[in-house]
Structures are given as C-alpha cells and as structure tokens.
Amino acid sequence: MRAVALGVFLCLAAIAAHAETPPAPQAKSIAKDVWLIPGGFLPDRQPDGNTVIFDGPKGLIVMDTGRHLWQRQAILDFAKAHHKPIAAIVNSHWHLDHVSGNPDLKRAYPGAKVFASNAIDDALTGFLARSAKGAEDYLKSGDVPADTAEDIRNDIATWKNGAALKPDVVVSKSATRTIAGKSLQVNLAPNAATDGDVWVYDPASKVVATGDLVTLPAPFLDTACPKGWSDALGKVEATPFVTAIPGHGAPMTRADIATYHKAFDAFIACAASDRDAKECAEGWAKDAGALLGSDEATQKKAKGMAMYYAKDVLRAHGGKSAECKA
Numbered sequence: 001m002r003a004v005a006l007g008v009f010l011c012l013a014a015i016a017a018h019a020e021t022p023p024a025p026q027a028k029s030i031a032k033d034v035w036l037i038p039g040g041f042l043p044d045r046q047p048d049g050n051t052v053i054f055d056g057p058k059g060l061i062v063m064d065t066g067r068h069l070w071q072r073q074a075i076l077d078f079a080k081a082h083h084k085p086i087a088a089i090v091n092s093h094w095h096l097d098h099v100s101g102n103p104d105l106k107r108a109y110p111g112a113k114v115f116a117s118n119a120i121d122d123a124l125t126g127f128l129a130r131s132a133k134g135a136e137d138y139l140k141s142g143d144v145p146a147d148t149a150e151d152i153r154n155d156i157a158t159w160k161n162g163a164a165l166k167p168d169v170v171v172s173k174s175a176t177r178t179i180a181g182k183s184l185q186v187n188l189a190p191n192a193a194t195d196g197d198v199w200v201y202d203p204a205s206k207v208v209a210t211g212d213l214v215t216l217p218a219p220f221l222d223t224a225c226p227k228g229w230s231d232a233l234g235k236v237e238a239t240p241f242v243t244a245i246p247g248h249g250a251p252m253t254r255a256d257i258a259t260y261h262k263a264f265d266a267f268i269a270c271a272a273s274d275r276d277a278k279e280c281a282e283g284w285a286k287d288a289g290a291l292l293g294s295d296e297a298t299q300k301k302a303k304g305m306a307m308y309y310a311k312d313v314l315r316a317h318g319g320k321s322a323e324c325k326a
Contacts, residue, residue: 024074027053031205036245037074039066039097044147046155049098049247051075052209054202056180059087062112063200063209064247065101067151072101076108086112087180091167092211092247093194094120095223096128096158103164115179116167117188117196124162127223127323132156171198187235189213191228191326193220193247199232201239208241214260216249217292217302218284219267221309225324226268233261249291256291263287271310272319281306 022042027035033055039048048066053075055061060079065072079086086109091099094116106112135152138144144152158165174187185201193212201208212220213232236244237257244252252260266287270280284306285292285299292298313321320326 022070024070024077027074027078030243030245030251031207034202034205034207035078036251037066037071037078038250039071039248041248042147044145046148046151047097047248049092049095049212050245050249052200052207052245053078054182054184054200054205055082055084056087056182058181059085061088061090061180061182061184062086062105063090064092064098064211065089065105067097067100067155072104075101075105079109085109088112089114090179090186090198090200091116092199092209093117093197094123094128094165095194095212095220096155096165098211098247099165100158103161106164113168114166115169115171115177115186115198117172117194117198118167118170119194119196120162120166122195123223124159124165128159128162132159171196185239189228189232189235191225191324192232193229194223195323195325197232199236201241206240206242207245208236208239208243209245210236210247212247214244214246214249214252214257216246216288217298218288218305218309219264220248220305221313222321223323224321225326226314226320228326230261230265230268233257233264237261252291259290260288263291267306267310268314268319271314277307277311277315280310 025038027037030036035053037051039050041047046067048068048071049064051066052063053060062075086105089102089112102114135156139149139152171186171188177184177186187199189197197211197213199210199213244257263284267280267284270283281303285302292302
C-alpha cells in the first residue's frame with residue numbers, strides 16, 4: 001500500500017499545473033445558497049477533497065480549498081461567475097488536500113479570513129515533515145509515475161510554505177458564528193480524523209459539511225483517533241440536517257450517515273479483534289456497500305484501503321493511528 005501512503009495519506013498539496021491538466025470540476029447546487037465543487041482521485045494523482053460553498057450576505061464562505069490548481073480554479077471561477085467575493089475560508093482539517101488552495105484564494109481576495117483549528121501547527125513539524133522526508137526518499141527510488149512525482153514535488157514545496165496555510169481565526173470550541181453575515185454552527189471535533197476537525201451545519205439549508213469525518217470509499221485513518229471520530233459522527237447524527245456533504249464522496253442522506261457510522265464502528269471493532277485483516281476489510285465493504293455502489297473498481301479500492309488501515313495503521317499502533325494523542 002505504498003502508493004496509498006504517498007497519496008491520500010501523505011496529505012500534502014500540489015501547487016502547479018500538469019501539462020495535461022484536467023478540466024476544472026463543475027459546481028453543483030445542493031440546496032438554496034449551498035454548492036458542492038466535487039474533489040477527485042485521478043489515477044497516479046494525489047486526491048482533492050470536496051469544496052463546499054455557502055453564499056452569505058457579505059460574500060462566499062468556502063469550506064476546503066483542495067490540492068490541485070484545477071480545484072482552486074473552479075472555486076475562483078465560481079466566485080467570478082456569481083459576482084461575489086470570497087469573504088471567508090473554513091478548513092475542516094489540516095490534510096493538505098483540503099487546505100492547499102488557501103494561499104491562492106487569499107491572494108485573489110486579500111480580505112478573506114481562514115477559520116480552522118490550530119492542529120496544523122503540530123502537523124507541520126510532525127506528520128507532514130516526516131511525510132515529506134518519506135516522499136523525497138520515494139522520489140529517489142525512480143519508480144514513481146510522472147504525474148505522482150509532479151504532485152509530490154509540489155506537495156513538498158507547499159509544506160515548506162506551510163505558514164501560509166495557518167488559520168487567521170482559530171476554532172477552539174463549537175459555537176454558532178456569524179461569518180460573512182451568515183449564521184453557521186461551526187463545530188470542533190477534537191481527536192477525530194485529526195487532532196482538531198471542524199464540521200459545519202447550516203440551519204438555513206439544513207446542510208452539514210463533515211470534512212473527513214466521512215470519507216469514501218473508506219475512512220482515512222492515517223492521523224485518526226477512532227473513538228473521538230465515532231463520537232463526532234454521533235454528534236453529526238444528532239444535528240437536524242437533511243443533506244450531508246462528506247470530505248470525499250457524493251452528498252449523503254441521514255440514512256447514509258447512519259450506515260456509515262455503523263460500518264465505521266464495526267470496522268474499528270474488527271480491527272481491534274484477532275480476526276483476519278482481510279475479513280475486516282471485506283466486512284467494511286459489505287457494511288458500507290449501499291454507499292459504495294456496485295462498481296468493481298470502487299469495491300476493490302475500498303477493500304484495499306481498509307486492509308491497509310486495519311493491518312498497518314490500527315493494529316500497528318494499538319487500535320489508533322500513530323498520530324493520535326488521546
């Protein structure tokens with residue numbers, strides 16, 4: 001699973017275009033004044049997380065800014081097409097497939113403030129620094145697809161400029177905040193997918209944006225504390241949302257989130273048992289089957305990722321990631 005470790009889970013960010021840059025993803029209306037710019041996971045490329053845009057009276061509120069140039073270009077194109085400034089950025093967490101567009105967006109809209117937890121401070125000198133060293137060693141092996149190598153080199157450059165990714169406004173607790181004139185419930189989940197995850201509920205549209213508390217085709221557990229993650233999912237479920245937008249994947253219903261939470265807990269329990277890791281991976285794919293669909297490639301990826309997490313992350317570190325401090 002080395003390619004996985006250096007892909008989603010390296011969590012660094014690309015800052016340059018490729019010669020064959022894909023077209024910018026298209027924004028999709030989710031509810032009144034809420035849009036999704038879907039992230040992606042292209043072959044040989046690092047992923048982009050989903051971007052959620054809320055329209056506020058004083059401008060756009062952008063939640064998560066992706067990794068690649070084409071993701072941030074889609075955000076900038078959206079703002080231009082709607083004739084509204086980007087007034088604020090909310091980062092769900094510090095994985096750089098969610099925060100890498102921050103500098104470009106702030107360059108275009110200098111008045112925009114970034115709201116996020118301060119967990120990125122430790123990540124820049126800890127997990128991300130170690131990941132960058134591992135990525136450099138991987139590049140030296142010479143056995144790296146060209147697109148992956150380009151992403152990794154740019155990822156390392158972004159990590160070195162990590163100070164530009166830090167929040168202007170630190171989210172240190174859950175509270176209702178008025179951002180760009182819009183009232184949002186901005187929630188902090190400590191010790192979940194990272195040390196500090198931010199998820200947002202918009203009472204007006206009844207849309208909840210979960211960040212990586214919900215990811216498909218499998219939970220991304222590289223920096224996770226499973227207990228805190230499960231607790232956070234319970235709090236999401238207790239919110240009266242109608243539509244949930246995950247960090248990776250398509251919009252979900254309340255029933256979908258309940259299915260995800262149940263499958264997540266079952267997978268964590270299996271990984272903590274003496275059952276074969278392959279059995280745990282197959283269990284995840286079965287329990288989350290309604291969310292994964294029938295596509296064979298997606299099913300295969302889900303099982304492969306779950307196997308890696310059960311064996312090489314959870315079981316290797318006493319049932320949690322090496323980064324979990326709880």
